[in-house]
């Protein structure tokens with residue numbers, strides 16, 4: 090039984106950040122982030138550019154380090170083994186193992202350019218989980234059908250539109266059967282008319298009970314699909330609450346100013 | 353630019369034919385260049401001291417033909433060694449491990465810093481330092497044992513010397529290729545649970561190869577001719593054999609022409625292969641690195657940033 094399966098039986102938060110601080114060199118970017126994401130929750134993160142949203146998201150799956158505070162994801166302190174009263178840094182293998190439980194979707198899709206859509210989806214299940222090529226091909230077919238791209242399995246990324254590429258990227262993450270999905274502005278690089286097809290896929294995921302942390306500028310999506318909204322400002326969570334409440338009746342001046350600027 | 357293919361039609365229906373332009377400048381410069389070239393060629397062809405019949409005679413001489421074959425063998429094997437080792441060196445150079453990084457740096461510095469000729473002679477004379485080569489399991493008597501002079505023939509010295517030398521140069525090409533792959537690919541690989549090794553093997557290298565492969569054609573073509581240096585260690589290659597013949601019969605110019613004809617033929621074939629290779633890989637390469645944008649790529653090529661472990665440590 091994997092850590093994830095054990096974890097999914099509990100109701101502990103999927104993500105639990107307490108006073109998370111992170112710096113690039115001398116420059117502190119996150120000044121103490123506090124955030125909790127419950128199983129099945131769709132947690133949206135909004136906020137101005139440069140406020141540390143991407144950085145925090147990358148901390149969740151260990152792509153960036155946490156320097157101060159505690160970040161527990163899927164029941165584990167990210168990057169450290171805390172057994173026996175000692176904090177021992179993870180090695181590359183432990184990071185890799187941890188990340189198999191977390192799907193991530195990037196603003197710029199980051200599809201593997203030398204593989205077609207089906208290979209993109211099947212790659213990690215074969216290379217990381219070690220399932221057979223045949224089983225992975227089936228998985229790829231299922232996941233591509235799920236995002237509405239069954240007919241595009243053999244196209245290379247450059248032959249797909251931005252919206253299609255992003256849906257392949259979602260299918261690729263889902264093929265690992267993650268316990269939580271991270272989205273970093275998944276629709277920001279898309280032409281306006283392609284935004285909806287990606288949001289529809291994400292709505293479907295939310296309806297299916299997937300735990301999601303979504304950094305987005307799509308206020309409509311956050312309000313309709315999000316359970317909670319956290320407003321990031323200068324490296325801290327300035328305001329947090331149920332999505333509708335925060336987005337329709339913001340309490341802080343900065344939140345009000347930000348929301349009126351993106352509308 | 354090609355000229356228009358149809359005459360103009362006036363509103364009344366009459367045709368206005370297009371007169372041909374005569375490019376006087378082109379005709380004159382072309383004629384002058386041709387005359388110069390012909391005169392130079394004539395100096396050789398008409399030279400009474402050059403025996404062209406001997407050139408024809410030695411062109412298909414057995415010793416020359418076997419030299420051609422050995423030259424091809426050395427070039428292919430040395431290029432293979434150079435390419436394989438070059439990839440290893442590049443990956444070491446970009447590793448997080450400071451020991452691997454420094455070793456690679458030292459190797460590249462050493463092999464680029466000393467003349468190839470010195471390296472060839474060094475390998476050939478290895479027996480002076482190590483009369484015997486022994487490969488055995490430590491603390492036991494189990495192993496193999498060679499006489500260095502038998503192993504280090506001119507051929508092996510040539511193959512090793514040229515291969516190890518090429519690796520040092522090629523490592524830099526590979527490094528540039530690896531760094532030209534968009535960093536987003538690495539992010540995605542790590543996010544899917546790949547280790548740094550898997551990311552390199554399945555995601556980064558296959559994409560870098562498409563950038564690396566086209567220049568390998570150049571490396572091979574230049575290797576074909578660099579093999580002629582092997583003649584200092586008597587590698588039985590084309591140049592060695594040609595020189596042995598002319599030392600015996602004093603037909604120096606004739607045999608140099610014979611050797612050159614073969615080198616040019618091999619180069620022509622290799623160039624043709626290279627064009628095919630580039631057509632196959634060149635097109636994709638441009639697209640593959642597009643992700644990072646031009647500035648990102650330039651930054652990647654210029655800097656000596658290391659590939660992080662994705663461990664964020």
Ligand SMILES: Nc1ncnc2c1ncn2[C@@H]1O[C@H](COP(=O)(O)OP(=O)(O)OP(=O)(O)O)[C@@H](O)[C@H]1O
Pocket residue numbers: 113118136137138139140141142143144145
């Ligand atoms: N690799 C890096 N090195 C140094 N500073 C960085 C690096 N990446 C990001 N930063 C800085 O960290 C801060 C937070 O960046 P981050 O990308 O997390 O913001 P963001 O909220 O995601 O913004 P956006 O909405 O523009 O994506 C910014 O000031 C940025 O300049």
Ligand SMILES: [Mg+2]
Pocket residue numbers: 142143144273274
């Ligand atoms: Mg961002």
